[in-house]
Every structure is written in C-alpha cells, then in structure tokens.
Amino acid sequence: MQEYERLKELVEAAADDVAKASGGNKAAGTRVRKSMQEIKEVAQSVRKKILEVRSQPAV
Numbered sequence: 001m002q003e004y005e006r007l008k009e010l011v012e013a014a015a016d017d018v019a020k021a022s023g024g025n026k027a028a029g030t031r032v033r034k035s036m037q038e039i040k041e042v043a044q045s046v047r048k049k050i051l052e053v054r055s056q057p058a059v
Contacts, residue, residue: 003046010039 014035020028 001046001049003042003049007039007042007046010035010042014039 014032017028017031017035021032
C-alpha cells in the first residue's frame with residue numbers, strides 16, 4: 001500500500017528533528033510539528049484505504 005510506505009518515510013524523516021527538538025532546538029520543534037501534521041493526514045488516508053479494502057466483497 002503506497003500510503004503506508006509514505007507514512008513510514010515521513011516518520012523516519014522526522015526522527016532527527018525530534019531528537020533535536022527534545023534538546024531544545026526551537027526550529028527543529030517547528031519542523032516536527034509540521035511533519036506531524038503531514039503524518040496525521042497520511043495516516044487518515046491509510047485509514048480510508050483500509051476501510052475501502054474491508055468493505056469490498058470477498059471474491
């Protein structure tokens with residue numbers, strides 16, 4: 001599933017900034033918040049895809 005792969009990429013990309021933000025770097029904190037918003041949107045897309053797959057009749 002393409003959306004899930006994108007979600008994993010976003011989480012991995014945010015890891016460095018999370019570490020920097022926890023050390024007090026304000027700019028990194030801003031980047032983390034922006035990344036988290038994008039992660040939220042992609043996660044919602046994954047949820048929708050799963051519901052679509054679940055609602056399809058079994059063949």
